[in-house]
Amino acid sequence: MENSLESIKSTRIKLGLTQAELAQLAGVSQSLIAKIESKRVDPTFSNTQKIFETLRRMEQKNNLKAKDVMNPKIISVNAKDNIKEVIAKMREHEISQIPIIDKDVKGVVSESGILEQIQQGKDIKDLEIQEVMNETPPVISEETDINLVTNMLKYHSIILVSKYGKLTGVITKADILRKTYK
Numbered sequence: 001m002e003n004s005l006e007s008i009k010s011t012r013i014k015l016g017l018t019q020a021e022l023a024q025l026a027g028v029s030q031s032l033i034a035k036i037e038s039k040r041v042d043p044t045f046s047n048t049q050k051i052f053e054t055l056r057r058m059e060q061k062n063n064l065k066a067k068d069v070m071n072p073k074i075i076s077v078n079a080k081d082n083i084k085e086v087i088a089k090m091r092e093h094e095i096s097q098i099p100i101i102d103k104d105v106k107g108v109v110s111e112s113g114i115l116e117q118i119q120q121g122k123d124i125k126d127l128e129i130q131e132v133m134n135e136t137p138p139v140i141s142e143e144t145d146i147n148l149v150t151n152m153l154k155y156h157s158i159i160l161v162s163k164y165g166k167l168t169g170v171i172t173k174a175d176i177l178r179k180t181y182k
Contacts, residue, residue, distance in 0.1 A: 003052055009037040015058050026054040066149050067142035069179040070161045070169030076101040083127040097158050100133060107133040108158055142168060150176060
């Protein structure tokens with residue numbers, strides 16, 4: 001956050017706060033906030049500190065982490081499973097991709113990968129997971145900032161989340177939308 005009086009209004013709006021809410025949280029009057037934003041007053045140093053500290057605190061509070069948006073229910077398959085079992089599991093749980101986990105993460109199977117093989121004329125019952133498997137998805141910490149997560153989802157359809165080396169959840173674009181735009 002930029003520490004200039006001109007940044008107060010834009011930061012307040014970005015955080016979704018009204019002047020009255022910011023004033024209450026900072027312990028100043030709403031009219032002071034209005035006067036600062038309209039450049040009609042030069043506030044005291046102590047009031048400026050209160051406002052900036054409140055805005056900084058609110059920005060930190062709004063910074064979601066991977067653990068805040070992840071789906072803790074990890075649905076996975078084994079590399080030895082056949083494609084029909086994988087498709088049935090995807091259908092049952094209404095998901096479009098599923099990680100392959102055998103002691104550690106081996107890769108991911110997606111509807112797109114399966115459809116590509118079908119489009120090439122292959123029979124589903126003859127397919128092995130390795131034929132439709134995509135590379136291992138990224139594994140990130142629960143504390144990874146949401147901005148990094150959303151950037152990673154531009155390049156990967158699924159992200160796995162871990163804590164101390166143990167998988168704790170998955171994140172897809174749908175999870176981001178579900179958690180951040182309720």
